[in-house]
Every structure is written in structure tokens, then in C-alpha cells.
Amino acid sequence: MPTRRRALARHASRAPRHRVLSTLASATAAILGFAVVAGASYLLLAQNSIERQDISQLVAPTDENGETVETPAEPTDFAAGEPINILLMGSDERNGENGDIGGRVAEGMRSDTTMIMHISGDRERIEVVSIPRDLRVRISDCQMFDGTVKKGWTAKFNTAFSLGGSNGNRAEAAACTMRTVSDLTGLDFNGHYVVVDFSGFIDMIDALDGVPMCIPNDMYSTKAKLDLEAGPQVLDGQTALAFARARTGQGLGDGTDLMRIDRQHELLTNTARKALGMNMLTDIQKLTQFVRAGTESITIDEQLGSITNMAGLAYHLRNFDTSNLVFETVPWQYAGDASGDVVMVQAEADEMFQRLVDDVPITDPEPDTTATATPDAGPSAAPSATAEPSTPATSVPTPSPSATEPLRETQEDILASCAV
Numbered sequence: 001m002p003t004r005r006r007a008l009a010r011h012a013s014r015a016p017r018h019r020v021l022s023t024l025a026s027a028t029a030a031i032l033g034f035a036v037v038a039g040a041s042y043l044l045l046a047q048n049s050i051e052r053q054d055i056s057q058l059v060a061p062t063d064e065n066g067e068t069v070e071t072p073a074e075p076t077d078f079a080a081g082e083p084i085n086i087l088l089m090g091s092d093e094r095n096g097e098n099g100d101i102g103g104r105v106a107e108g109m110r111s112d113t114t115m116i117m118h119i120s121g122d123r124e125r126i127e128v129v130s131i132p133r134d135l136r137v138r139i140s141d142c143q144m145f146d147g148t149v150k151k152g153w154t155a156k157f158n159t160a161f162s163l164g165g166s167n168g169n170r171a172e173a174a175a176c177t178m179r180t181v182s183d184l185t186g187l188d189f190n191g192h193y194v195v196v197d198f199s200g201f202i203d204m205i206d207a208l209d210g211v212p213m214c215i216p217n218d219m220y221s222t223k224a225k226l227d228l229e230a231g232p233q234v235l236d237g238q239t240a241l242a243f244a245r246a247r248t249g250q251g252l253g254d255g256t257d258l259m260r261i262d263r264q265h266e267l268l269t270n271t272a273r274k275a276l277g278m279n280m281l282t283d284i285q286k287l288t289q290f291v292r293a294g295t296e297s298i299t300i301d302e303q304l305g306s307i308t309n310m311a312g313l314a315y316h317l318r319n320f321d322t323s324n325l326v327f328e329t330v331p332w333q334y335a336g337d338a339s340g341d342v343v344m345v346q347a348e349a350d351e352m353f354q355r356l357v358d359d360v361p362i363t364d365p366e367p368d369t370t371a372t373a374t375p376d377a378g379p380s381a382a383p384s385a386t387a388e389p390s391t392p393a394t395s396v397p398t399p400s401p402s403a404t405e406p407l408r409e410t411q412e413d414i415l416a417s418c419a420v
Contacts, residue, residue, distance in 0.1 A: 077316040078309040083359040084119040085189045091197040109165025130329040133158040136341040142176035170195045170299040185353040195299040202237030210234040211271045212411045214418035221249030232415040277409045321406035
């Protein structure tokens, strides 16, 4: 069976560039990147209780032969020409069904995953930047709905969600996290956010009929309830969640969050590849089923949740090419003390954030490896001495034949792309 992966994530060569997508990265990006933007399906859900009958044929204009003149209207992109930043958060709450799934190990609101999703103004790029949960930052003061303010302090980044969620309100938790990220990066989110939990992830992966994966080696974790054999497999929602969350056990590395990076990148990218390969943005029946599966587990801002806004954005992303989907992580390094925290590599982080603000690609173009090598290629052809040795090179899918033919892959294509 094939044992190697093919992911869409592009890894920059600047070091140290550790790419950490924590517990629910796959859930949030799957929902936002490839489904929530197609919110026209919400219209179908909302209309279930409304009596309606189409009279458009009775009032539509006709030509001289009495034939109806087709005048299709193109949905309007609510932020046409402008980039959109969305804060994606995976909630690690352990109450109700989520407690049954993850174990009732803690009270309160927690988030082990926060990602910035940037949709370019030309709608040709989607870039997702993960913020490590243990990144030491200044937590911004949190404004609550009742008018009170909870003072922030310097702590691990995921403290922001917990502090904001101290009243049990996901929106307050999201607001506190967003304010911290805005102060950290200079990005304006215009209030756009999505929070998703364990059960939402499971249901939505199941609505896709699973996600195809190339499992490089046997994996077993009692704690995460994971038991996988090496080879190409299609993971259902429960197994996919275990795969994303597993940290300790056979074939899972040294037990740190950092060791989960490659699995989580692959899970995230393969979810995207399958969803887009199913024409999720244009098949309203599939999209409705997918979004319906996660509606009870998603908290979202009002503007993104608008039927009109979502439908327009979906329409203008219909030709999105998966080769333009990029995953990165805020550049970081260990703090160098006993805390286990990490800190930003400030110069590199500032450059990344500025590129997002300026709406330009956050990674430089890949070199043309098909070009004929020249004898005087020089030292630039050598690998960087500071590059992370434990991170394997990651390939990018072959570009589309033309701008009008976006890259799309079936589940069989994805499984076949695994190396034998």
C-alpha cells in the first residue's frame, strides 16, 4: 500500500519555521475554507419552515415569440475586491457530547487551535496561518457583553480564549482571542470569526463520507482511541479526530504538540482536496448536507452568517484552485526557560503579518525545479543550514492546465497519489 503523503501545505525555508496545527485544525479549515464560504445552503435550511411557491415564470420577461428571456443574476460578493480575514478557533470544551468524545478532564472554555484565514481580494488565494497555543504573548484586555473588562497579562496564547470564555459565552471567547490577535499582528478581521467543537468536526467529516489519508506507519494511542495500520485509508469522523488529537503512543513521535504537525497538515489539506473535488461549492445538495452536519457546533459572526453574503462569496470562490491553498505557522522558537513556552521570531513574524495586511502571498514562489541546472548555480543551490531537519519537503499539486480549469481531485486520485 502507498505510505507517503502528498500535501498542499508549502513550507518556507526560513528558520525556525515550525508548523503546528493543533487539535482541531482540520475541523475549522474544513468548515471555513471549503464549506462555510458556500453559505447559500443556509438559505435552504432557513426556508424549511416557510411556505413558498415560485412565480418567476409568470412574471419573467418574454421575447417576441413568447419565450422566457433568461436573465441570470450574478451573486454579489459583499467584500468585492477586498481581502477577508477570518479568525478560526477550535473549541476544546469538555461538556455534553464533547465531554463524551474527549473526556471530561476540565471545566471551562478552552481552545487549542487558532488560525488566521486570509482570502485574497482577487479570490485566487487562501492562506491559513496557525498560531501556536503555547506562544508567549501579551493577552489583550477582554471586553464582555455586560460592560465589564477582564484584564489581560502575558501568558500562553490560548489563555485568551479561556479568559474571554469565563462567562461560558463562545462569542466573548472569540472576541478576546480576536483582540489579542489583532494587537499581535495588526490585522483587521472586521469581526469575522468561526468557532467549532469536537462533535462538529466528526459530523462534517462523516458528511464528506470520510477523508482519504496516506498513513506512513502503524499508529496506536490508547488515550486518543486511535488504532491505524500503515497504508492508504479513508478515515471516518471519529477516527479522523483521533488522528488529529493523538500525541502519545506507537508511531506518534515524542509526545509533544509539535510532533503532530505533519499528520494535521495532511488531514487538513486532504479534507480540502476531497471537498473541492466533490464540487462542494457548486453542488447545493452536497453542500447542504455538509453544512447541516455542523450547524449545531458552529458559532459564527452575523456578517459571515448572512445568507446573501455567504452565497455571493461562495459564487466568487467557485473556481478556486487548491494549488493556491497555503498553510503556515507563525515563526517561533523555544523561550529557552523551563516554562515550555515558545516566542515569536519577531522579524520573520512581522514580515508574515505585513504580507497579510498588504494582501500579497505570504510565501515566495517555489523555484522552477524543471529548469536545467547550470554549473555556476553557486551556494544558493545548497540547502539552508538553518532549515529544520526533521521536516520533510512537501510537494505541491501540479498546477491547473489553465486558469479556467481549477485543480480538482477525486478520492481515488488522492489515494493514488500516495507513494507505493
